Amino acid sequence: MTLEQLLSDYGLWAVLIGSGLEGETVVILGGLMVHHGLLALLPCIGVAALGSFIADQALFALGRRFRNHDFVRRIQARDAFASALTAFEKRPTLFVFGFRFLYGLRTVSPIAIGTTRLPFARFLTINAISALVWASIFVTLGMVFGHAIEAAFGRLKQVEDVLLVGVAVLLVGSGIVVLVRKWLTSRA
Structure with a gap:
């Protein structure tokens, strides 16, 4: 929702x-x-x-x-x-x-x-x-600014799937970086 x-x-x-x-x-x-x-x-x-x-x-x-x-x-x-x-x-x-x-x-x-x-x-x-x-x-x-906001959201909906994939990749990548840093810190 x-x-x-x-x-x-x-x-x-x-x-x-x-x-x-x-x-x-x-x-x-x-x-x-x-x-x-x-x-x-x-x-x-x-x-x-x-x-x-x-x-x-x-x-x-x-x-x-x-x-x-x-x-x-x-x-x-x-x-x-x-x-x-x-x-x-x-x-x-x-x-x-x-x-x-x-x-x-x-x-x-x-x-x-x-x-x-x-x-x-x-x-x-x-x-x-x-x-x-x-x-x-x-x-x-x-x-x-209702019309401008709707236009911006309309453009965002067109690229929503690409943005979702990008955010998912960013989150997973960030999680990997955090885990690697913790692992390296624990080894040091």
Whole structure:
């Protein structure tokens, strides 16, 4: 089942869940559904904002509650976590507002922020405003550029089989490289 089919079959529920789990792609496709008249604009923006808001609040709570747990400590060891904290320390309010727009920091940032002393109510307020702005932008992009998005997807469908084979080869090749490296490291 494709992402487009899920959105078509489940509408606002798919946008709600997808905006929290996946992000921009689902929300832009939600905007495309608005473009076609299958979803209404304001409810689509509302559920996209809600899904993103809930996901980020949950990740913030995870960082806050389990900051000393092994799971969070493993995440703290990542470069993205350090980058998120550095950016947060420079401009806390701006970073809380903008992390969802930063590729590579989207998931780790609310966890990192949760480990700081930022008050829960402040994160909640900024996160709600940011989620609404984010959802408005990406749903609108999908709605306004609907024809261009459809044209791009149409061209992609023509080469879908070639892309699938290419991705499969890349994944298998990457797996082999990882296994060979592990084997060489264990021998050294």
